[in-house]
Amino acid sequence: MPKRANAPEECRWVFDVFSGEKAERAVELCLRGYTLRKMALLTPMELADLLGYDEVTDAEKAARRLREAAGVDSRPVTLAQLRQRQDRVLKTGVEEFDSKTPWRGVKFGLIYGFAGEYGTGKSLFAKQISAVALAGGLKVAYFDTEGTFDVDSATIENLFKRFGVSNEAVTQFYLYRPTDSFQLIEQIRELPEDVDVIVVDSLVAPFRAEYRGRQLLAPRQQAMLYALNILQRYTRLGKLAIVTDQVMDVPTMFSTKRPAGGNVLLHTVHALFMMERPSKQKLKGKMWPLDVPGMSPDTEIEYEIRSDGLY
Ligand SMILES: Nc1ncnc2c1ncn2[C@@H]1O[C@H](COP(=O)(O)OP(=O)(O)OP(=O)(O)O)[C@@H](O)[C@H]1O
Ligand SMILES: [Mg+2]
Structure with missing residues (x-):
């Protein structure tokens, strides 16, 4: 006993x-x-x-x-109480993002989704937000599902320098490298409670890779929804979550692109942005809200990719 x-x-x-x-x-x-x-x-x-x-x-x-x-409270909160809640906001360092988004930066208690083609800067932006959080004394859990996180790269060094991430702060950064979506879910579920920021780069890729074929679409979306549901519960504890997503072509008269995570992502992420880099030769891109409360869908956020992150 x-x-x-x-x-x-x-x-x-x-x-x-x-x-x-x-x-x-x-x-x-x-x-x-x-x-x-x-x-x-x-x-x-x-x-x-x-x-x-x-x-x-x-x-x-x-x-x-x-x-x-x-002491989980099941009573409703009033609007007045909600207004008093002061969730922390991080400035991302992307000037237009920090001036044009409703919370003037990224706000804790929300899941942000960034969808876009390869090379648009999704991972770079995710790393940048991690750097800002670390510099602010926060704990970051970064899930690198594509194995693209290079600790020794100049990009990380430059980002850390730009935002003033100290040597001690590096110990507050946990890098996870799940081998598949199953391990990803287990790792997210077992996150230490004191983690403040959770980045999943990319959330959708492992599910797309493992659940192949049309007949597996439903279980794939179900599994992804479960991962997002766990993240949602963390945001209720006041944490910030960032997930990235690839895009897929929608075969219509005008070829358009949609987040590969589909409706599951659209409905569960609190603020979903599309990122685009019109020319791969140029280091300029734009971001716009696909589904962001309080933000007009025709708002454009222009950014530039430099060696130390997005501006
Ligand atoms: N130091 C640098 N100088 C110039 N361009 C850079 C530099 N570092 C990164 N880039 C550019 O920024 C892009 C951003 O890459 P990033 O990994 O963030 O893209 P991504 O949107 O995550 O793409 P993927 O879907 O492939 O994961 C790179 O493709 C590269 O072209
Ligand atoms: Mg990437």
């Missing part, structure tokens, strides 16, 4: 919620980084999976006890 006294201080809460073998399992999870707050955000299905409940009702009861213990 597990005992409260044997558990490390930070996991003693487990015994207020669980007993017997479930408590044993919950202590293991707690040691892996599942704090009370994180565990209270799990769905009954996730709890059943992690703790081995056979009955849905038991998992639901556990979820209820966890939420109560964590």
Whole structure:
């Protein structure tokens, strides 16, 4: 039998919620980084999976006890309370982005999506936002699903120099290299609670690569939706999430491009931008909102790619 006294201080809460073998399992999870707050955000299905409940009702009861213990408030907030909430905003260093977007930068508590063709600067922008966050003393988790993150590259060095990222701040940067979408989901789910900014570059690529063919489209979108759902729960804790996406051609009379993540991405990301670089010979691009609350879709954000990031 597990005992409260044997558990490390930070996991003693487990015994207020669980007993017997479930408590044993919950202590293991707690040691892996599942704090009370994180565990209270799990769905009954996730709890059943992690703790081995056979009955849905038991998992639901556990979820209820966890939420109560964590003080998860199910009451509505008033508009007045919402207005008082001061979520942090980061200036990205892209001048027009910081002046034309509704929050004058990227705002915590939201998921941002950046879609575009290769070489438009999506990864560069994601790294840039990471650098700004690190310089501000924040913790960043960067998921490099395409294996394109080069730690020793001049780009990183230049970015860090531009935004004044100190040597100590580098220890606040966690790089994840998931081998597939399954591992990506597991890693996102097990993120340390004190991470402030989560970057997934690219979110869509592993799902597209693994679920090939039209008949797998539905399970692919379902799996991607689940990954986005976990991110959404983090944004409810006030974290900032950035995801990048490729584009796909829509065969119409005028060839147009749409985010490859499709409707799932459009509906779950809070602010979705398209990025385009009309000429690969030029280092200029433009960004526009595909779906950003409070922003007219004809707004254009022009940017320039330089050796130390976007301007
Ligand atoms: N130091 C530099 N000088 C000039 N151009 C650069 C420099 N660094 C990057 N670029 C350009 O910026 C582009 C941005 O690349 P980035 O990796 O951000 O694109 P991406 O949108 O993530 O593309 P992908 O879909 O392939 O991942 C590169 O293709 C390159 O042309
Ligand atoms: Mg990229």
